[in-house]
Amino acid sequence: MIPLLQGFSTIILADGSFPKHQIPVSCLKKSERIIVCDGATKSLLKIGIEPDYIVGDLDSLSESLKKKYVKYLRYNPDQEINDLTKAVHFSVENGWNELSILGATGKREDHTLGNISLLTEYMNIAKIQMITDFGVFVPMSCSTIFESFPRQQISLFSLTPETKFTIKGLKYPLDGRSLSSWWQGTLNEADGNSFEVQIDKGKVIVFRAF
Numbered sequence: 203m204i205p206l207l208q209g210f211s212t213i214i215l216a217d218g219s220f221p222k223h224q225i226p227v228s229c230l231k232k233s234e235r236i237i238v239c240d241g242a243t244k245s246l247l248k249i250g251i252e253p254d255y256i257v258g259d260l261d262s263l264s265e266s267l268k269k270k271y272v273k274y275l276r277y278n279p280d281q282e283i284n285d286l287t288k289a290v291h292f293s294v295e296n297g298w299n300e301l302s303i304l305g306a307t308g309k310r311e312d313h314t315l316g317n318i319s320l321l322t323e324y325m326n327i328a329k330i331q332m333i334t335d336f337g338v339f340v341p342m343s344c345s346t347i348f349e350s351f352p353r354q355q356i357s358l359f360s361l362t363p364e365t366k367f368t369i370k371g372l373k374y375p376l377d378g379r380s381l382s383s384w385w386q387g388t389l390n391e392a393d394g395n396s397f398e399v400q401i402d403k404g405k406v407i408v409f410r411a412f
Contacts (some may be wrong), residue, residue, distance in 0.1 A: 203347045203396060204340060206410055208331055210300040214289045215253075216317065217241030217262065219308025223335040225412060226304050233302075237293055239285035242305055243267060257292050258285035286317055290324050299328040307334050322361050322405040337411040345400040348408060350392035355411035358387030358399065365404030371397030 207225065211234035220242070221227050230236065230251060238246055238253040241262035246253055257276045260268065268275065278288045286306060293301055301324075306317040317332070321341040324330045332339040337355075340348075350356065356372055360381040367376040373391040381387045392410075399408065 203349055205349045206338060206412075207333070208300070208302070208329070210302045210329070210331065211235065212237065212293055212298040212301050214286065214293065214301055214303045215239065215242045215246060216286045216289075216303060216306040217245075217309075218305045218313065218317070219335070220245040221304050221333075221335060223412070226333045226335065229302055229333060230304065235298065237289045239289050239305075241285070243271070245305075255292065257289040284316070287320060287323075290328065290330075294327050301328050301330045303330065303332040304334075306332055318359075318407060319361060321407055337409055340408050340410075342399065342401070342406050342408060343404070345398065346408075347396055347398045348410065350395060350397050350410060352392060352394055354392040356390045356392055356397065357409040358390070359384050359407040359409070360387060360404060361407065362404030365406060366402045367406075368400040369397065370400075 213230060213233040213236045215236055215238045217239050235254040237255045237257055240256050240258035240260050243253060243256055243263060253274055255276055256271060256274045259279050260277055276292055307314045318339055321330060321332060321339060325341040363380060363382045366378050366380050368378055369376040371393050373393060
């Protein structure tokens, strides 16, 4: 069973809306290490926390911060991938493959959608969750049981329209049905303390609200 929040010790902080909810903020404060996409550095410093590493092409980092945190910098000029992906790859290369992503939503909607969809790529190399101010996104590629609570709001997003779902433990169950559009799996609700999502194949992202 996948708990609502997995206790991953490595945080990757992206440059979307900085966390405000007590749950992601607490994750920041309790983490063993924080890997920051360069544009999020100033926001992290404002709450009195220093990064362990700053990853990216460093174009969003001032010269003064580059000098101050030169030992923390991990420069990656690759323009074919975004800074979030650079940070995930850096973490995995160093053996930190249980990751919580924060600050990856908000601001520009195209960045938000892109970052959420990337979870299905990251799951091939790491155990990963994306925590927002409203809930948690988790990718899956096989049948999975999730922890929940009664009336918890649940949404499912299929990145492979041919995937067929059988769902147990939600208000609106599915039995061998595919979801051809993203909206079709949204706004469901947990009946109790767990629910099961069975799929025959494909890539799916599950959102559980706090």
